[in-house]
Amino acid sequence: MINITLPDGSVKEMERGSTPIDVAKSISEGLARNIISAKYNESIVETSTPLTEDGSITLFTWNDDEGKAAFRHSSSHVLAQAIIRLYPSAKLTIGPAIENGFYYDVDLGDQIISDKDFKKIEDTMLEIARGKHDFKMRAVTKKEALDKYKAEENEFKVELIENLEDGTITFCDHDNFTDLCRGGHIPNTGIIKAVKIMSVAGAYWRGDENKPQLTRVYGTSFPKQKDLKAYLALLEEAKKRDHRKLGKELELFTFSKRVGQGLPLWLPKGAALRERLENFLKAAQKKQGYEMVVSPHIGQKELYETSGHYEKYGADSFQPILTPNDGEEFLLKPMNCPHHCEIYNSRPWSYRELPKRYAEFGTVYRYEQSGELHGLTRVRGFTQDDAHIFCTPDQLDEEFMKVIDLVLYVFGSLGFEDFTAQVSLRDPKNPDKYIGANENWVKAENAILNAAKAKGLNYVVETGEAAFYGPKLDFMVKDALGRSWQLGTIQVDYNLPERFELQYKGSDNEMHRPVMIHRAPFGSMERFVAILLEHTGGNFPLWLMPQQATILTLSDKYEKYAQNVLNLLENHEIRALTDNRGETMGKKIREAEIQKLPFMLIIGEQEEKDGTISVRRHGGEDLGSMTVDAFAKIVTVEIASTMKTFEN
RNA sequence: GCCGACGUAGCUCAGGGGUAGAGCGUUUCCUUGGUAAGGAAGAGGCCACGGGUUCAAAUCCCGUCGUUGGCUCCA
Numbered sequence: 001m002i003n004i005t006l007p008d009g010s011v012k013e014m015e016r017g018s019t020p021i022d023v024a025k026s027i028s029e030g031l032a033r034n035i036i037s038a039k040y041n042e043s044i045v046e047t048s049t050p051l052t053e054d055g056s057i058t059l060f061t062w063n064d065d066e067g068k069a070a071f072r073h074s075s076s077h078v079l080a081q082a083i084i085r086l087y088p089s090a091k092l093t094i095g096p097a098i099e100n101g102f103y104y105d106v107d108l109g110d111q112i113i114s115d116k117d118f119k120k121i122e123d124t125m126l127e128i129a130r131g132k133h134d135f136k137m138r139a140v141t142k143k144e145a146l147d148k149y150k151a152e153e154n155e156f157k158v159e160l161i162e163n164l165e166d167g168t169i170t171f172c173d174h175d176n177f178t179d180l181c182r183g184g185h186i187p188n189t190g191i192i193k194a195v196k197i198m199s200v201a202g203a204y205w206r207g208d209e210n211k212p213q214l215t216r217v218y219g220t221s222f223p224k225q226k227d228l229k230a231y232l233a234l235l236e237e238a239k240k241r242d243h244r245k246l247g248k249e250l251e252l253f254t255f256s257k258r259v260g261q262g263l264p265l266w267l268p269k270g271a272a273l274r275e276r277l278e279n280f281l282k283a284a285q286k287k288q289g290y291e292m293v294v295s296p297h298i299g300q301k302e303l304y305e306t307s308g309h310y311e312k313y314g315a316d317s318f319q320p321i322l323t324p325n326d327g328e329e330f331l332l333k334p335m336n337c338p339h340h341c342e343i344y345n346s347r348p349w350s351y352r353e354l355p356k357r358y359a360e361f362g363t364v365y366r367y368e369q370s371g372e373l374h375g376l377t378r379v380r381g382f383t384q385d386d387a388h389i390f391c392t393p394d395q396l397d398e399e400f401m402k403v404i405d406l407v408l409y410v411f412g413s414l415g416f417e418d419f420t421a422q423v424s425l426r427d428p429k430n431p432d433k434y435i436g437a438n439e440n441w442v443k444a445e446n447a448i449l450n451a452a453k454a455k456g457l458n459y460v461v462e463t464g465e466a467a468f469y470g471p472k473l474d475f476m477v478k479d480a481l482g483r484s485w486q487l488g489t490i491q492v493d494y495n496l497p498e499r500f501e502l503q504y505k506g507s508d509n510e511m512h513r514p515v516m517i518h519r520a521p522f523g524s525m526e527r528f529v530a531i532l533l534e535h536t537g538g539n540f541p542l543w544l545m546p547q548q549a550t551i552l553t554l555s556d557k558y559e560k561y562a563q564n565v566l567n568l569l570e571n572h573e574i575r576a577l578t579d580n581r582g583e584t585m586g587k588k589i590r591e592a593e594i595q596k597l598p599f600m601l602i603i604g605e606q607e608e609k610d611g612t613i614s615v616r617r618h619g620g621e622d623l624g625s626m627t628v629d630a631f632a633k634i635v636t637v638e639i640a641s642t643m644k645t646f647e648n
Numbered sequence: 649g650c651c652g653a654c655g656u657a658g659c660u661c662a663g664g665g666g667u668a669g670a671g672c673g674u675u676u677c678c679u680u681g682g683u684a685a686g687g688a689a690g691a692g693g694c695c696a697c698g699g700g701u702u703c704a705a706a707u708c709c710c711g712u713c714g715u716u717g718g719c720u721c722c723a
Contacts, residue, residue: 103718114652201718202651209720213651216718244716248659257696257714313723335723369649369721370714378722467723491723518723555680582680590684604682616683 005056017050021187024059034061036186036223037070044070044184046137062223072097074135074185075125075192075221079104081177082124083217087111092179093156093205093214100231101220105203107156108215118197121217125195132190133175137183142166145180156205194228195221243479243533244375250538250596252529253376262373262380264526272546274525278361280544281385281521284409284646288402290357290387295339297363301329306499307338308435312468318367336362337493337518340388341500344514349504354514355391355399361525362386376530377485383525389517390502393443396515400451400490403519406646407475407488408455410521413643414532415541419487421457422474423448427464434468440494444515445471447492469495479534487523487531492516538596539618543639549576550597551613552588554604556580561608565601565628572632576601593618601631 004012020038024031038045041055060067076095083090095104149157172181203216222228247253252270301320304310320329340358363383372378391399425445452459475488493516503511522528551562562578569576579588592600602614615623
């Protein structure tokens with residue numbers, strides 16, 4: 001007999017060789033039906049793995065992340081089997097579970113899979129699933145494993161196996177299908193009731209573009225048809241919040257083939273929104289002692305040779321602009337920092353004058369690969385809400401923390417509560433990727449970690465994700481489909497001050513190097529607006545709405561009264577327009593709803609007589625009739641509840 | 649850049665080898681109304697662009713451009 005500890009601490013005595021399923025049965029039949037995966041002594045095991053020693057067990061169902069992972073992993077085996085059945089010459093490579101599903105990378109040779117083939121793959125998978133084949137793990141020797149895949153001429157699996165240690169290699173069998181596999185399956189294929197092939201894409205073997213390109217088939221699967229339906233409905237809902245769709249509907253921005261791909265054009269409403277965001281940040285920055293500067297969109301090539309950017313990124317960037325005179329070369333600016341360094345360099349500084357905080361909404365141009373462009377989140381020309389802080393090494397910690405305060409204020413005012421903070425450090429194995437002295441890197445990394453801790457940020461550390469010139473703290477937010485985007489960023493830089501020979505006179509009457517902080521709370525106006533659109537579905541916080549209310553007249557008889565109301569609203573700094581068209585009230589309301597206008601102010605005979613307005617909120621809530629003053633109070637209270645005053 | 653898909657009216661989309669359709673929007677007229685579409689008439693398209701196949705191409709094939717889902721990259 002062995003003792004098995006359950007997560008609640010209770011201990012069950014079971015026969016030696018009992019399986020997780022047996023443990024579940026000893027608790028309840030219902031649980032036994034639902035468990036699809038298990039963890040025993042911290043490692044994921046099969047539900048059929050015999051337990052031979054004392055240990056602690058956790059049982060997983062579909063409702064656990066581990067259960068879903070096992071389910072999806074097992075589904076990818078079924079996908080692989082279906083692909084082999086339909087494309088017998090295909091070579092399998094790897095097929096992991098991922099968020100929301102799984103994929104399998106296969107080498108199809110000259111064959112292609114397109115979305116027309118999805119249905120037959122799904123049908124084949126379901127047919128296999130219905131066979132209720134058990135997943136059975138089997139240990140093999142390295143030689144056996146290699147022999148199998150060498151015989152199949154599958155160089156990918158051979159490469160994988162060669163990197164494994166003999167004695168640790170296992171195959172998983174189900175039906176007549178075998179795959180190299182570490183384990184972690186559901187009991188049998190029959191549990192998979194619903195599958196959907198989502199898309200097909202090219203993917204390089206081992207993520208290396210110099211290696212062969214494979215076909216990656218993405219799928220998702222569920223234990224109930226109903227769950228698949230719900231998931232697909234969720235994706236449809238997310239599509240409605242896609243910033244590209246909303247941007248078009250709300251007339252915020254557009255693109256033109258003639259202007260060029262990845263170069264957004266801001267329409268009047270979008271420009272108004274952007275201006276409000278800029279003013280909001282400018283006001284907070286002013287309180288923190290930032291000064292606005294302005295720099296040109298191009299700079300001499302030499303500027304970027306000095307900064308080191310040319311060497312690092314020149315070949316993959318927009319190429320130099322030539323002039324009528326020989327020997328002159330300019331670059332579109334891909335970042336603002338070199339310009340700001342030269343602003344700092346325009347005169348000598350004393351330590352008493354630092355920190356200097358130069359801010360600029362600086363438009364930059366980066367040649368992103370065409371396949372990477374995506375709406376407003378990934379573009380080739382964009383405006384950073386950039387600033388560079390030049391401070392003494394002693395001031396670094398405090399300055400860094402002040403920037404965190406600013407970022408948190410910005411995120412808080414815009415309703416981004418579920419962000420993640422990511423501290424990006426050097427990859428210690430790859431020191432050549434970075435420039436600058438080791439001791440400076442150590443100082444900078446410590447400054448960031450200390451500040452993140454001091455501010456109580458819930459952060460993750462990513463090694464190897466640092467910029468080439470310094471470590472950084474990024475604020476990541478997810479879009480409607482759950483893809484993570486970097487918005488705010490704060491970076492410490494000891495490198496540029498060195499390269500631009502920045503200095504200040506210290507209290508010791510000697511010259512010293514300042515430290516530089518790069519920071520952008522929004523990241524870029526483009527990306528920020530995009531993610532804000534997806535978060536809010538276009539229902540921006542009231543303070544940010546370019547138009548906060550629309551006055552809807554019941555007929556043109558009330559035009560004059562509407563003008564009076566509009567004037568009163570302007571006195572209260574409420575942004576409104578009047579809809580005087582000869583349309584019915586129902587139609588005007590419908591259009592205002594589609595435009596997501598927060599308030600509809602309806603006026604007709606009754607309101608004119610009483611000197612009131614009838615207030616309808618976006619979404620349909622009727623607030624009844626009231627004076628303009630009373631309405632203004634509602635607006636003020638609502639704005640105050642979302643946008644806090646920035647306390648520095 | 650690479651792999652797949654897509655590109656038809658301002659917008660959303662249907663159609664599909666015999667030279668073009670709907671709804672919404674727009675214009676004009678009628679309607680002067682009470683909380684998500686009042687009525688009528690009209691205008692609007694080199695079916696992304698360039699080649700090819702064909703008696704005939706928006707439709708089939710190739711290329712280009714753009715969009716898009718991924719990969720790779722990301723200052």
